[in-house]
Amino acid sequence: MYILRILFLLFVFLVPEMVSAQATESAKITLSPEKGFYVESADGFMGFKISTRLQQQFGFTVPMDYSDAVQPNFLMRRARIRIHGYFYDKKLTYFVQTQMDKGNFTLSNAEFRWKATDNLQLNFGQLWPVGGRQFRTVSEAFQMIDRSPVSRSYWPGYDIGMIAQYNLEIGKKSLVKSYLSITHGEGMNKPSAEGGMAYGGRLEWLPFGTFAEGGDYRESDLYHEETPKLSLGGAVYYNQDAYVQIGGQGPNNLWKGQEDDISALYLDGVFKFNGLSILAEYADRKVDQEIIEQVVGDFFVQSYSLVVGGSGFSVQGGKFISPKTEPTLRVSLLNPHDNLQAAKAQFTQQNTYTLGLNHFLRGHHLKLQFELNLLNEEYAAAKDKMYLQVLTQFSISF
Known part of the structure; x- marks a missing residue:
């Protein structure tokens, strides 16, 4: 909330000063x-520009065996305030983003971006490290209401460091994009x-x-590509001695943490043509010390890493049936490591099947989304579960 107050004060005091100076200095002010x-x-x-993103979500979840009550869901899924700007040189910019996701308020992005050449850019600060395609896609531009379960489960998370991006043109059309990240x-x-x-x-x-x-x-x-367009990508990620939290049973439910090595592989691709879009992603992540057995006092304790290892595959697509309306479909197969999930008493396999409908009032800036999800979860030592989930989301982004 402190950051929000600072942003509000900047908006209240700085902007009027710039507006009052407009008559003599002809400052440029636009809103779109x-x-x-x-x-x-x-x-x-x-x-600089100030923008925002609001995503209001409503839905409910129904257990198919009626073992639990229907769970209604009213949620401000995302509330973002973003500031993009430059100072002295338009090749040196900054980006600050605050977010409130599912009630948690954080400062997610705080970075400098230097466009060294037409093909080379360097980013420094708190940012997205290298990962899968959907993780690196801003939530404003999602085809579905949220990232796939695979992408949500295996994303590296925000970190502090640097990213270098270099684009290499091959021939008249072909392009290769390369990224390198080093973070703490x-x-x-x-x-x-x-x-x-x-x-x-x-x-x-x-x-x-x-x-x-x-x-x-x-x-x-949205732009109905006139010719087929394709992007194929792959990424590797290695975090040496990550200080991860671990949880388990015993006198303390949450342990301070330990050093652990985390490695991941991401493969993905996107295809678009004439209103049709298809996105596929595969992820595989390994956590070296997922389960730890310890003796604490008179207790024998089994604890586990809170970072999930495993693999998963997701494919989604949509086809516009009118200039503003797009039916969508997604299948997501999530397979976390069985031993880790059994220790946590959570599912060892989750399959999610989604039917959706998007109505774009003004592209991704103003849209209404509807989804019907069927979730099937398998457990190692408990009865399998199946849920029907209905979600509606209204998004404003500028």
Whole structure:
């Protein structure tokens, strides 16, 4: 809330000052869904834009065996405030983002971005490390209401460090994008790392050229690509001696933590043509010390890493049936490691089947989404469960 107060004060005091100076200095002020609220000094020395994203969600979950009551769900799924700006040189920009997801308020992004050349960009600060495609896609641009269970389960999380991106053109159309990240590996707002660093690398190949309006990271084919477009990607991630929390049974339910090595592989691809879009992702993550057996006083304790290892595959797609309406479909198969899940008394396999419908009032800036989900969960030492979940979400983003 302290950060929100600071942003509000900046908005209240700074913007009127710039507006009052408009008569003599001709400051540029614009407001649009695409650019948000944008202010630039007359001499071009500095500029910034303030934008927001609100996603209100309503739904309910019904156990198919009626063993539990129907669970209604009213949720402000996301509430974001974002500031993009530059100072002195438009090649050196900054990006700050606060977020309230499921009631948790955090500072997610706080980074500098330097466009060194047309093909090379360096980002520094708290940011997204290298990972799968959907993890690196902003929530504004989702085709479905949320990321797939696979992407949510195996994402690396925000971290502090740097990312370098380099684009290489091959021939007249083909393009290769490469990413390298080096972060401290301990997550958000950690000034120092307990263990080693985290390293990530990613390659993407676009054999038929770039997508319209960055469409390889905007999931629905809103621009109805006139020719087939394809992007194939792969990433590796290694976090050495990550200081992860562990939980279990015994006198203390949550242990302080321990150093652990985490490695992951991500493979993905997106295809678009004439209103049709298909996105597929595979993830595999390994956590070296998932289960630990300890003796604490008179207790024999089995504890486990709170970072989930395992694999999963997800495929989704949609096809516009009118300029603004798109039916969607997704199948997500999540297979976390059995021993770890059994220790946590959680599912060892989760299959999710989703039917959806999107109505875009103004692209991803203003949209209404509806989903019907069937979740099937298998347990090692308990009865399998099946749920029917209905979700509706209204999104505003500018």
